[in-house]
Amino acid sequence: MVFLDRTRLAERMRRALAALQVTPISIDHVVNSLVMTSLRGVDSHGVNLFPHYCRAVGSGRINPQPQMRFEDTAASTAILDADHAFGHHAGALAMDHAVEMARTTGMASVAVRNSTHFGAAAYFSQRAAERDCIGFAFCNADALVKAHNSRESFFGTNPICFAAPMADEGPFSLDMATSLAAWNKVGNAQRTRKPIPPDWAFDDQGRTVTDATLARSLAPVGGYKGFDLGMMVDILCALLAGGPASKDIPGMYRASLSTRRNITHFFMAIDIAKFTEPAVFKANLQSMANRIRALPPSDEADDIVMVAGDPEKRTYQVRLYEGIPMDDEKFAEFLEISGDFHEALASA
């Protein structure tokens, strides 16, 4: 395990992306999103993805110099053709446009087609929250979550993300896969040969498994309700934006890195000022969160009482000082990109 200095790591990632001819604005969004996400402790969607992204640019899946085009279809709706840009860049443009429209009309949505993996959805919803809006972000993915009563997976882990501003701290931020557990937790158990809880995953016959090496699909969160939430996400993404869903999306790792995935996203922004004074809203949300945090713990509690985003805020404070942890195998991938990444070590 190594610990990386966020500033030096960001600088080296910028250089590596520039060497791949990625445009400066794409670089900004990718690096900002990855570093923020790793600082928040969401290692599945942070800097660990960087070597994969570099390979995907090099092989042609991600377009380093996209020609993105907005089509405004009404005062509160637009479609963005992302031209296979980094999803981090396309998503930020789309959310910013939704916020801009919402400032006039009160609320707005932007669907994004022909995009790529966008990292952590919280990156986009929080942009809205920082501008006194409520932000929603949705994204589809290739088939991984098992359909209820079937042996086969259908929807991806299709995240639902929601953020809203608070008075005394960063935004309330809910960013959840519609699977119970993340696939990378199953992958970790495969590597370490540890058993997984019986409610996480299924084998190729749709039977529950504790042996992670047999896992082929994930359980939806909350049973059939989670599967249906995943379908809601793909109705907003694939069907409104116009793109593939489920098995029609090439796998992020299984497909050739030259294969374009045509990922779709959907963003919504609500201007809080059209409903109430933003300062009052933020104070009320702060008070609601504080009341929840002050509830008496149960005898079965495994941690303090928290609201969405609290674990990430806690990890953020720790990692600002300790640096971003990374396992040696992953760091070796960074060194394959460039020996310069040695300079990003926090102890250096």
Added chain:
Amino acid sequence: MVFLDRTRLAERMRRALAALQVTPISIDHVVNSLVMTSLRGVDSHGVNLFPHYCRAVGSGRINPQPQMRFEDTAASTAILDADHAFGHHAGALAMDHAVEMARTTGMASVAVRNSTHFGAAAYFSQRAAERDCIGFAFCNADALVKAHNSRESFFGTNPICFAAPMADEGPFSLDMATSLAAWNKVGNAQRTRKPIPPDWAFDDQGRTVTDATLARSLAPVGGYKGFDLGMMVDILCALLAGGPASKDIPGMYRASLSTRRNITHFFMAIDIAKFTEPAVFKANLQSMANRIRALPPSDEADDIVMVAGDPEKRTYQVRLYEGIPMDDEKFAEFLEISGDFHEALASA
């Protein structure tokens, strides 16, 4: 158990509400919502609620002759002060207004304050879907779902509802409480003295229970994720519309029936035509649902493979012929309102 003829039952409910001086438009929405919901098999939110509603009108909680007022705050946003109307009526007006605005601007939302219990959320989202929109409906409720790691409940069962039109059948309709199980299932187990599954509910110390009589709070769907979704609902409802949340909302049954609850709702509509041809969208959603239904079953399957709303569509077809079932105790409550309800028996 008795079976009721939907047409005759609706007619008697209309008469009983008219006798309570309820306005004709409120009567339409209440009766249409309750009958549709019972036909769909959602007995917790259908005609079983009717005697309670009649008592709530008689005691002053529900206003039979509300003066509702819309405030349009921007081209895509509005607030409706429901003046303690039946939530069914207020919600339908709010969703219809959101659809109307979305027809121009592409998407819109309406927050509703000073409202009452609105029955099944699907009643509203489906109205949007019938007009080629995607509809969202949210509502808050009094504290019942336990906060993760606490012994106490905080949010209500705060439903999330989403509907979208399909080519060859009624809308795709997801209408889910953010608790794992409905409270009325716990109540049924209390009456029949049967044990409940250990993941449904908690006692007053926040410990899991199988004895339903000890249950004081419900488990959120999917653990902390469901609790956070419930918080999202109350951010949209209580905080945007301006109303109480959690323990500040008087209990539906626990509080005096003269106590007004100031329930809040939030509705959103997206005009599909602003993103794609509605006929194409509906065909694609039909095809997606049909593909899911055709997936191979697992060995552990307890039913066929379905999408959200399928169980309700199946029950609807059965109940159109068999009538609406009701237990004798509940039917006795109807007879207390009026002996005329005898004429609603399907066998009569």
